[in-house]
Amino acid sequence: MNPLVKEYSDYLRIEKRQSPNTIEAYCRDLSRFVRFFSDKDLFDLTTNDIRGFLLSLRDEELSPSSIARSLSSIKSFYRYLFQDKQLKINPAEILETPGRLRKLPNVLSISDVEKLLNCPDTGTVIGLRDQAMLEVLYATGMRVSELVSVKGNNLDMLAGCLRTMGKGSKERIVPIGMVARKVLEDYLLNSRPVLAKGHKVEELFLTRRAKPMTRQGFWKILKNYVKQCNIKTDVSPHTLRHAFATHLLDRGADLRSVQQMLGHSDISTTQIYTHVLDKRMLEVYDRFHPRGSGAF
Template sequence: MQDQLKDFIHFLVVEKGLASNTVVSYERDLKSYLLYLSKVEEISSLDAVSRSTIIQFLKFLTENGKSSKTIARHIASIRSFHQFLLREKVTTQDPTVHIDRPKQEQKLPQVMSVEEVQALLDSPDTSKVFGVRDKAMLELLYATGMRVSELISLNLSDVHLTMGFVRCVGKGNKERIIPLGTMAQNAITNYIEESRSQLLKKKTTDALFVNLYGNRLTRQGFWKILKKLTKEAGIEKELTPHTLRHSFATHLLENGADLRAVQEMLGHADISTTQIYTHVTKTRMKDVYSMFHPRA
């Protein structure tokens, strides 16, 4: 069964061109699934898996405290795996056909106020090399709504400051062009001209954002920076790297931006994913009304 998993992962990487984070997620889910099949159900052939086997696995996940979101992700991974096995004629049936994903409670993304965003963007100490870099990263994230994985993957050649746009490669290796505002352009220019060479210390790399050792900044590195700056800005919310992306989309829609344009900038394949931000703006509108209307 492990060989079939390897073939499936190879298919996801080479033929479907999925992002590395997505592939890792599939692999993690399916490893736990195969471990359950072999250890608990004592199944050695994937053709022996039935609908009831998968339901028992999902029950096992539930009993171990897994959320509906995690279970839904496992179902998606297992379904894709079994469909692949059927296409490749490794198995003769797909046991996932009549298995539904659990209903998930739709949580509205956490969004910062404009004042909180300003406080965060002002928090880096730009008299220092790292501060100039951090300011550029935060300005770029808020200006474009990029994912952090996309931010740290940027190369120097992806940023076109005179033209005012950045080239970004997102999920599924899909490329998109996102406009840059003046503030972000200025911050990135300052970083490239003042700080980047000092951080590189004679090293050469295509990476736009680098760390103390002159290597490409990692997700973990950015996370630590964000936590530190959040504290220094006096923001009490638990910010994640995705919070600036959520704030970017919500603030655009609040100021009258077209939903399709926001979808394109965020790189969402389906507009229904972008529509969550319209619910956020409506919720915020109610809060403002309740707070300020004299007869609310």
């Protein structure tokens, strides 16, 4: 890794307390940037040089969101160098992140969610665990990285809530519905002790080997159930988070409450879910209104 990028990643980890996943994303973007200018000193780059790099990304047919993220990483990197007085002029300062059309997330219907949540075989310890993970993810809207990091003492079954650590090491409390609580109780009584095999493990969800569940492990489990249920929508661990938010808003929840439950620092991030509802509203209008496109 380039020494400056390494220095910056240490700054993100120690001073900014960014999550490992966020730091990895920044470093990945900056490594591509450094490779592009392998014959130049990063301190000598001009605004036009950086613009040229961004154009090269477009030529490589990277998506607008990927280019915007890359620019955001570069701006943050040079802001650090400037504030640390390693640079007299910040060449990335005047570059503006292009307004981007966010891709609307795939949203599972309530019936598809029901199929997915009921898919695990609850007659087995693995099925009990899998159903508990799926129910908690949908009940709380947590990120999968938060789900696999949940510890037993983060859970308050009596109050019906769970404490989780989100991006930037920000702690939040999220409610858990009655259905998810019952499934969790079943897992804690009849599955987790078997999976733990007498070992003391802090994490709530365990693998067959009495180790904490991983993001990759959960992703494989989810893909298997999606296939079993014959769900046609593209599904990722984040899809249940999207479904959580959209289904809440669809039933009248206010945007600010959903923002808090998701752990979004900026409400504009949450607002993408209102666009999903707007799109659905237009589809309903076109299909059923006498003067909609479905009438012709």
